[in-house]
Amino acid sequence: MxxxxxxxxxxxxxxxxxxxxxxxxxxxxxxxxxxxxxxxxxxxxxxxxxxxxxxxxxxxxxxxxxxxxxxxxxxxxxxxxxxxxxxxxxxxxxxxxxxxxxxxxxxxxxxxxxxxxxxxxxxxxxxxxxxxxxxxxxxxxxxxxxxxxxxxxxxxxxxxxxxxxxxxxxxxxxxxxxxxxxxxxxxxxxxxxxxxxxxxxxxxxxxxxxxxxxxxxxxxxxxxxxxxxxxxxxxxxxxxxxxxxxxxxxxxxxxxxxxxxxxxxxxxxxxxxxxxxASGGACPQRPQIIGARPNRACIGVPYGVQLNETVIVQTYCPGQTIVDFVTSSPYGMTHSAISNPSANTWVMTLTWTPVVGQSGPQGFCAGALDNSSLQSDPWCITYLVDYTSPDLIRPKLVQGSASPVGTVFQNQSLFLIQATSLVGRPTRNSTIIRFKDADTNATVLWYDAGYAPNIIYTGYTIVITTNYSWSPGKFYYVTMDSGFASGSEFCHAESTPITDPSFWRFNIWNPAVSSTTTTTTTPFTTATVTTKPTSTTSINTLLTTTGIVITTTTPITTNATATTTSPPTTAAPTTMGLTTSRSTTESTVAVMYPKDLELTCSQALALMTSITYVILAPGYAVVLYAAFVKFANTFNPVNINAKQRHKLRLQHILEPREAFELLRHH
Known part of the structure; x- marks a missing residue:
């Protein structure tokens, strides 16, 4: 002292x-x-x-x-x-x-x-x-x-x-x-x-x-x-x-x-x-911290496990360099030297192993300083020690945690994904889910989970409804910002961002190329045989969460030739899809493909339409006849004139009678 x-x-x-x-x-x-x-x-x-x-x-x-x-x-x-x-x-x-x-x-x-x-x-x-x-x-x-x-x-x-x-x-x-x-x-x-x-x-x-x-x-x-x-x-x-x-x-x-x-x-x-x-040579734009976490993020971390957090800074002018960081950290967190892994990008790595005494919220703030003493806006995040952030579960092709995956129809509008714990809406705006074109990586649809009413959080599940006409044959993938799924404790610990194009991916069924039928003529001694994928009591990994067989934009056709004792005059139909070579003595179970389903349903629909018309047509005719008769009687000029004459006749009959009654009472 x-x-x-x-x-x-x-x-x-x-x-x-x-x-x-x-x-x-x-x-x-x-x-x-x-x-x-x-x-x-x-x-x-x-x-x-x-x-x-x-x-x-x-x-x-x-x-x-x-x-x-x-x-x-x-x-x-x-x-x-x-x-x-x-x-x-x-x-x-x-x-x-x-x-x-x-x-x-x-x-x-x-x-x-x-x-x-x-x-x-x-x-x-x-x-x-x-x-x-x-x-x-x-x-x-x-x-x-x-x-x-x-x-x-x-x-x-x-x-x-x-x-x-x-x-x-x-x-x-x-x-x-x-x-x-x-x-x-x-x-x-x-x-x-x-x-x-x-x-x-x-x-x-x-x-x-x-x-x-x-x-x-x-x-x-x-x-x-x-x-x-x-x-x-x-x-x-x-x-x-x-x-x-x-x-x-x-x-x-x-x-x-x-x-x-x-x-x-x-x-x-x-x-x-x-x-x-600002000095004369200073960049007109201050540096900015751009990630890896967004400003004001809340992250759950266990104690006793080393955390490595990356602070990424963007500069905007030639010669503008990051020379220092001003920080406010929990004790035990160390700060690496500043590196410059690529042009206009600067990185500092935080290393920290929280201890039991630090359980609860721990704040960290940083500001990047450039060589002209320009400072970025403060960037602050909160760590919840001994809390677990909800994680979005990676979708699987069959019986997975997200739907849909694989091949879906063009009017698909319902998407959902599950997390590892109870989830809620993010506490801040600008938390975006994006649907992207897999060929160009361009965003075709996005919503802000901070307020979008078509994103619903219920229990462990997030439901997204869309109103978008997907392009047949196209592949798409989904990305989600940090905190798209938020926990229920304190500042709502955030899920990690999802940027991997393979995390949640789907493609749109193209009926023009996914199924066609051809017929060929072969000699009497040979025939073309095609087999199709067979679904049994076990899981068929060729099926997606929508039940549609996986397809690609390039259908594959294989024709197998086998010898027969009773040669047909024509070959069996060949369906574009997955095929294998088998003997004709083997029995096969055919799977109905989308095109076949269309043809079958269209025949049944046409038949039912004809039957319904035959049954209902007489009733419709009676109703229409009665309606027309009623209409004709109501608005027929002859009937209208007759009613008016009848009304005048009643008036002539009643007027003398009313006068007589009046005199009698006086």
Whole structure:
């Protein structure tokens, strides 16, 4: 502690933000207390804490070197409601990221602590000290920092213990000076029905939810006119001054429903923006992280198994190279050197073996920096440790997990595929299923699973209905983006993307070439014999999920010749299809091919149509005759005139009678 204080005096700008969150290990209450896992993540100046070069490097990340910050996160308000340790929790971090870029110079770390706390706990915990880094666009002279969290274990209206929201960020996010920005802060919640809102941290301890100064010297640290959209935590602003840092301090809070007026917890997130002016030789387009996972993906991973994740970056100009990554990682995750496997493509590989203590959500964020200090948009994904992502099961030709496969009709409109676990709709849009032409790889049909009403998720099955006229004889295949099948836990762990053209493939029956019949004349002593595939009680692998025999666009015909004792005058019919050579004494069982089925059905249909007409025609004639007679009687002018004359006659008869009755009564 003495060394820390001495160093603080010599280097008073080491704090650069952080995050505090928590969750119960079991959200179902049992007894009067619960085990709570508390997570702290902080960003520091890379130079601070190292009394002489070399400063922190990737070696410290691999070795999980402690960051020597021997202070404490303590209880700040309503402490008597809990058994939270009076001395607080240590803030000594395990190194997770070390950014060597001269502008960033960040040393990041995190730690987890498990406490057994009573369900009466409703406290504000936080880490307060000094000093925030100097050189900020807005910074109070004190330089003090305050980052606080509300830990409330009172049971939710649904009877469970609450889980706080989670978030992640890069320590420094680069944006160009004078250019309007819309920056989204990631936020998620294990209680999937909760309403999440974010707000500005503030120092008004009399009115804010935490009842304490929430942001120290960096309250309102962004330029005037900055707009915060609470529902999706989007910041809209323009950075006015270049080569300077801007501090951002927010609180993310969860509400039980839209009617709730008080949040159930409050998670702080503090980080930096940096404004730059692009150099004259800079590429007009910033680099972008393009995969292998989409931004905001959620991936289930087991603990104890090594994960290898690839971060792929696209550059857009000659001479534009990726020189560094700024990252925010779970502890134990290492970052490879940057490689350039192909033109305009840059790769960094993440290697990580999660441990039991990391069970639950673990966030990772990255931003790629080019040689002009242009930074890509932040790219963040969430790993759910000890959760399993649903996997789409590879279709098989017969009795498989998807339908249809093999040969289908031109009007095929129903497609379905199964997963290894319960699935639901993706939580984000731009999760696409594509039907592609196998010859050209062109997309002929696509749907966004984030909202498309013709994609239905039910149990383990995804059903897709289409309205498309497929081309006869064509082959097609299906691809699906990451997360097309999403799990049911937390941020809905995603299925892996399907890009293999052989994964789900089908072709369209072409009646013009799939079946024809020919007749040939042969000598008396020989005959042409054709056999066809025979279906027995065992599975016939020549059949598809639609029951149509597999075909290709090039039918095959084989004519076999055999000697007979009773020569016919003509050869047996030859059907284009699979054939083999056999003796004529063998019995064969013919399989009806599509063309044969068409001919047979058309004969039966013609016969039934004739019989039906013969039976129903007399009845139709009677009905039509009666209708015409009725029509003629109703609208015949002679009948109409007769009715009018009859009406006038009745009037002449009735009028004298009515007059007589009137006189009689008077």
């Amino acid at each position: 003495v060394l820390l204080v001495l160093y603080d005096k010599n280097n008073g700008d080491h704090f650069r933000g952080g995050i505090i969150s928590w969750r119960p290990l079991n959200s179902t209450p049992s007894g009067s207390s619960a085990q709570i896992l508390i997570h702290q993540r902080y960003f520091w100046n890379r130079i601070w804490g190292s009394f002489s070069p070399p400063y922190c490097t990737e070696t410290n990340v691999a070795a999980q070197t402690p960051i020597p910050v021997y202070e404490a996160m303590i209880c700040l308000k309503n402490c008597t409601s809990s058994t939270y340790p009076s001395g607080g929790l240590s803030t000594a971090m395990t190194t997770t990221d070390c950014q060597t870029n001269v502008i960033i110079q960040s040393w990041a770390g995190e730690r987890y602590d498990t406490l057994n706390l009573p369900l009466t706990t409703s406290i504000t915990i936080g880490y307060q000290s000094s000093a925030w880094m100097t050189g900020l666009y807005i910074r109070a002279p004190s330089g003090a920092w305050s980052i606080v969290n509300r830990l409330n274990l009172g049971l939710r209206p649904d009877g469970y213990i609450n889980t706080s929201p989670v978030t992640n960020t890069l320590p420094v996010v680069f944006y160009q000076r004078g250019v309007p920005v819309a920056h989204v802060v990631q936020m998620a919640d294990n209680d999937a029905t909760d309403i999440l809102q974010c707000r500005w941290s503030n120092s008004n301890s009399g009115t804010n939810y935490n009842r304490i100064d929430e942001c120290g010297c960096i309250c309102s640290g962004l330029p005037a006119g900055t707009v915060l959209t609470a529902s999706n935590c989007t910041l809209s602003f323009t950075l006015p001054t270049a080569n300077i840092y801007y501090a951002c301090a927010l609180q993310i809070e969860d509400y039980y429903n839209t009617a709730a007026t008080s949040p159930m917890s409050s998670v702080p997130i503090q980080f930096l923006f940096y404004a730059y002016v």
